[in-house]
Amino acid sequence: MSNSTSTLVERVQHRAYELWEKDGQPEDKSEYFWLQAQLEIGIEDAEAVSIQPVMKQSEKLGSSKRAS
Secondary structure (H helix, E strand, O other), X not given: OOHHXXXXXXXXXXXXXXXXXXXXXXXXXXXXXXXXXXXXHHXXXXXXXXXXXXXXXXXXXXXXXXXX
């Protein structure tokens, strides 16, 4: 398992545990909490990527000209 995969699994595991604790630690909902944690982490990661500023091609070219 790659480092990024193990980190993702650890994040999901931690989130699932938090959700489980918050819900009173029920014994029969482990799959629910795991899936909910995966969903939440996926949404957070997608939002983090989608809010990255996008530079126009002219801005990229302009910054490389200034650097030289």
